[in-house]
Amino acid sequence: MRPLSEIDRGTLRRVRVVLADIDDTITSEGSLTAAAYMALENLHRAGFIVMPVTGRPAGWCDHIARMWPVDAVVGENGAFYFHYDRAAKKMHHHFWASVEERRKNRARLALIEREVLSEVPGSALASDQAYRVADLAIDFCEDVPPLSETDIDRIVAIFERHDAIAKVSSIHVNGWFGDYNKLSMAKIALADLFGLNWESARDTVVYVGDSPNDEPMFGAFPLSVGVANIHAFANRLKSKPAFVTAAHSGEGFAELATLLLNARNAA
Known part of the structure; x- marks a missing residue:
């Protein structure tokens, strides 16, 4: 992971889309x-497509799509995207699984919940579990005393013995049934909402995050x-980000936004 300060201006000038995790990133x-x-508002006003890609629940994402200066939001680690049409005052939803599939998966996740x-x-x-439609979030440090790495691994193992997907964020272990992740739904949202072909657009996208x-x-x-706090999870990452900010969390996000805005203004 190279320092973000080493990135060349030409690379920054190509960026048209900013995708960002939320917790401990924004x-x-x-x-x-x-x-x-x-930083979010300045990017949006400058004409960048801005889309949070988060593990947070549908209830939060409805609010974010409506109230934040963003173009859309991917939630629950890729279970859906929400886009609010401000002119029509209408929320558009796209879910990976049908209502019936989500109902069946919820029953399976309830078993995992009890075991964990x-x-x-x-x-x-997780305190936001009541607002989720597709996954199960287990808190290991947000509103509880931090658990050990061993305990986090035990939580992941319980999900996996039920053939569920399990991913570790900076605060939760999120688990779900379905062959999707943040990337698969981000691709769909970029194509559906902005007509961006994945192969031709990937060099115009920056993604910023902080965890596995x-x-x-x-x-x-x-x-x-x-963002700089990614170093705490370096041992869990097989694919690491190309660059890392000097600042942590939201300050790191603002650091990236400033570089993007300066590059566009210079151009």
């Missing part, structure tokens, strides 16, 4: 700072960026 220690929100909470002391349902559930995105884009 936010800092659970809060959305004024600087990070301003009984077998891993100190774990808890961002790994599909880090591996897919030539221009991938980790």
Whole structure:
């Protein structure tokens, strides 16, 4: 991972799309700072396509699509995208699985929930679980005392013995049934909403994240960026971001936004 300061201006000038994780990438220690929100707004006003790609739930994503300066949002690690048409005052939803498939998967996830909470002391349902439609989020440090790496691995193992997908974020272990991830739904959203062909557009996209559930995105884009706190998860990453910011979390996101905006203004 090279320092972001080493990136060449020509690479920055090609960027048209900014995809970003939320927790500990746009936010800092659970809060959305004024600087990070301003960075989002400045990118959006400058004409960049801005789309958060997050593990956060459908309930949050409805709010984000409506209220934040973004063009769309991918949620629950790729289970759906939401796009709010402000002119028509209409929310557009695209889900990976049907309503019936999600109902069946919810019953299977309920079994995993019981096993995790009984077998891993100190774990808890994520506080936003009530607003989820497709996955199960187990909290290991957001609203509970931090669990050990061993306990986190035990949570992942319980998901996997039920043939579920499990991904570790900076705060949760998220698990689901379905052959999707952040990348697969981001591709669909870019094509559906903006007419962007994946192969021709990938060099115009930057992705910024901070944890192992961002790994599909880090591996897919030539221009991938980790905020500085990515170093804490380096041992869990097979695909690392190409560049890393000097600053942590939301300040790192703002650092990237400033470079993008300066490159566009210079051009």
